[in-house]
Amino acid sequence: MQFERTFxxxxxxxxxxxxxxxxxxxxxxxxxxxxNVVAAGKATVPVYTEYVGQTLGLSDVEIxxxxxxxxxxxxxxxxxxxxxxxxxYIIDDLPIRSRISAxxxxxxxxxxxxxxxxxxxxxxxPLAKMNALSQRDLDAAVAxxxxxxxxxxxxxxxxxxxxxxxxxxxxxxxxxxxxxISSALVGDYVNQGGLGRSxxxxxxxxxxxxxxxxxxxxxxxxxKRIRSDKDQIQRVVEIPIELILGDGSTYSEKGRIDLANxxxxxxxxxxLMQAVFTNKQNLIRPGQYVKVRFKTDEYKDAVxxxxxxxxxxxxxxxxxxxxxSSKIVPRVVQAGARVGSNWIITQGLTEGEKxxxxxxxxxxxxxxxxxxxxxWNYDSTIRN
Numbered sequence: 042m043q044f045e046r047t048f049x050x051x052x053x054x055x056x057x058x059x060x061x062x063x064x065x066x067x068x069x070x071x072x073x074x075x076x077n078v079v080a081a082g083k084a085t086v087p088v089y090t091e092y093v094g095q096t097l098g099l100s101d102v103e104i105x106x107x108x109x110x111x112x113x114x115x116x117x118x119x120x121x122x123x124x125x126x127x128x129x130y131i132i133d134d135l136p137i138r139s140r141i142s143a144x145x146x147x148x149x150x151x152x153x154x155x156x157x158x159x160x161x162x163x164x165x166x167p168l169a170k171m172n173a174l175s176q177r178d179l180d181a182a183v184a185x186x187x188x189x190x191x192x193x194x195x196x197x198x199x200x201x202x203x204x205x206x207x208x209x210x211x212x213x214x215x216x217x218x219x220x221x222i223s224s225a226l227v228g229d230y231v232n233q234g235g236l237g238r239s240x241x242x243x244x245x246x247x248x249x250x251x252x253x254x255x256x257x258x259x260x261x262x263x264x265k266r267i268r269s270d271k272d273q274i275q276r277v278v279e280i281p282i283e284l285i286l287g288d289g290s291t292y293s294e295k296g297r298i299d300l301a302n303x304x305x306x307x308x309x310x311x312x313l314m315q316a317v318f319t320n321k322q323n324l325i326r327p328g329q330y331v332k333v334r335f336k337t338d339e340y341k342d343a344v345x346x347x348x349x350x351x352x353x354x355x356x357x358x359x360x361x362x363x364x365x366s367s368k369i370v371p372r373v374v375q376a377g378a379r380v381g382s383n384w385i386i387t388q389g390l391t392e393g394e395k396x397x398x399x400x401x402x403x404x405x406x407x408x409x410x411x412x413x414x415x416x417w418n419y420d421s422t423i424r425n
Contacts (some may be wrong), residue, residue: 053191056308073408073409073410073411074402074404074408074410074411075410075411075413076369076397076398076399076402076404076410076411076412076413077397077398077413077414077415078363078395078396078397078398078412078413078414079346079347079350079395079396079398079414079415079417080393080394080395080396081344081345081346081386081390081391081392081394081395081396082344082345082346082392082394083342083343083345083392084342084343084345085339085340085341085342085343086339086340086342086343086345086378086380086385087336087338087339088107088336088337088338088339088340088378089334089335089336089381090259090334090335091332091333091334092253092254092255092314092332092333093253093286093330093331094251094252094253094254094316094330094331094332094333095251095252095253095327095328095329095330095331095334096249096251096326096327096328096329097244097249097250097251097252097327097328097329098218098219098244098245098246098249098250098327099244099245099246099247099248099250100216100218100244100245101242101243101244101245101250101315101327102128102216102218102242102243102244102245103216103239103241104129104212104214104215104220104239104240104241104242104243105233105238105239105240105244106130106209106212106231106232106233106240107209107233108132108137108206108209108210108233108265109205109230109231109232109233110132110133110134110136110137110139110210110230110231110258111132111133111228111229111230111231112130112131112132112133112225112226112227112228112229112230112231112252112325113132113133113227114130114131114133115129115130115223115226115227116128116129116131117129117131117214117220119220119221119222119223120219120220120221120222120333121219121220122217122218122219122220123214123217123218123219123220124130124214124217124244125200125214125215125216125217126213127213127214128211128213128219129213129240130211130212130240131210131211131212131216132209132210132211132212133210134207135211137185137203137206137207137210138207139363140203140206141184141203141204141207142198144196144199144200144202144203145200147199147200148193148196148197148200148217150196151189151192151193151195151196152173152193152196154189154192155186155189155190155192155193156259157189157204158182158185158186158188158189159186159189161182161185161186162182162183162185162186165178165179165182166179166182173231186333187414193287200330202423209233212240214243215243216243216245216300217245218243218244218245218246219244219246219323219326220241220242220243221241221242221243221244222241223240223241224238224239224241225238225240234383244326244327246320246323246325246327247319247320247321247324248317248318248319248320249317249318249319249320249325249327250299250316251284251315251316251317251331251333252313252314252315253313253315253316253333254293254306254309254311254313254314255311255312255314256310256311256312257305257310257311257312259337260301260305260312261267263337265314279297280297280335280336281295281296281297282295282297282298282316282318282333282334282335283295283333283334284295284296284316284318284325284331284332284334285331285332285333286323286325286329286331286335287329287330287331287334289392292318292324292325294318294320294321295318296316296317296318296319296333297317298314298315298316298335299315299316299317300314300315301313301314301315301399302314307420316327316333326395340377340378340385343377343380343385343387344385344386344387344390344391344392345380345383345384345385345386346360346383346384346386346390346396347382347383347384347398347415348379348382348383348384349398349400350396350397350398351376351384351386352383353376357373358373358374358375358376359372359373359374360374360386360389360390360395360396361396361397361399361404362390362394362395362397363395363396363397363410363412366409367410368406368408368409368410369397369399369404369406369410370406371406372389372390373389374386374388374389374390375387375388375389383417395412397410398415
């Protein structure tokens with residue numbers, strides 16, 4: 042036991058001599074961390090907003106029958122281009138031709154009765170002047186003749202109406218454009234006007250319309266801005282509109298604002314807008330769901346930093362500013378809209394101030410850092 046105790050003490054002294062005394066000569070080395078640093082930039086940033094809309098032809102004309110009857114022939118290929126005035130459908134016209142024959146007969150009968158009434162008047166009139174017949178007889182002859190003339194006019198009107206109905210049995214295209222798939226085929230019975238279904242639709246695709254709704258608040262914001270600047274009205278009309286197709290690609294042609302609806306929809310609280318695009322290649326068809334994008338606002342002289350340089354805790358935004366001593370100083374700022382991979386700082390930071398992009402690194406604010414300049418570019422476009 043005595044031997045073991047002596048060995049323990051000697052070992053302890055040896056450990057103390059080797060390490061305890063040596064620590065007095067070893068100085069703790071301070072490691073200077075390398076941190077990416079960027080200078081806050083300033084730029085004018087346009088704000089672009091996207092809206093979902095639907096396409097329509099420049100003219101979408103429904104083809105309807107104006108008479109009742111059976112379709113006996115079709116003279117177009119579905120989905121093909123048709124010209125204005127081209128024959129599309131023929132409806133059985135035999136019933137209408139029968140009415141025309143009957144109307145012809147009534148016209149002839151009415152004219153015969155008018156001739157007889159005129160002959161009676163010619164006989165009565167001189168006799169009445171000689172007092173051989175009473176004034177009452179003359180008045181009756183005059184009234185009979187006038188009535189017969191009216192009957193001729195009625196019969197002629199009925200004949201003309203029947204001839205017009207006959208022309209309606211040949212349905213022609215009112216415009217040039219692409220015709221759709223027919224909802225009625227040869228042998229189907231169709232009704233006139235609103236009583237029957239639409240036979241088809243012809244769409245003019247030289248230009249294409251896109252209708253999209255904007256919210257009432259957005260409309261009010263635009264309207265107030267326009268009223269404050271009279272020249273803004275023309276600028277709004279001339280704003281280039283981008284069209285984003287269903288596959289995510291951007292249409293090659295730019296459009297323009299064409300019109301706005303007269304009222305805000307009370308059910309949705311939105312105002313319907315319309316833009317027009319050139320469609321020379323007939324790439325766009327009516328009924329497509331698309332997006333329109335155009336400039337709705339602008340941030341002038343906006344101070345910007347990368348998003349990685351901003352720390353967000355709930356509603357508090359903070360950046361780490363690098364001072365002249367290469368030390369980082371936490372600073373609370375007010376952040377605005379995001380611009381691509383960057384952030385607009387509306388208050389608390391000025392152009393040119395250096396900001397550290399720390400990320401997940403742990404840096405002691407009391408110690409200096411080694412600044413590593415970081416190249417950064419930003420997309421100066423805000424999309425809402």
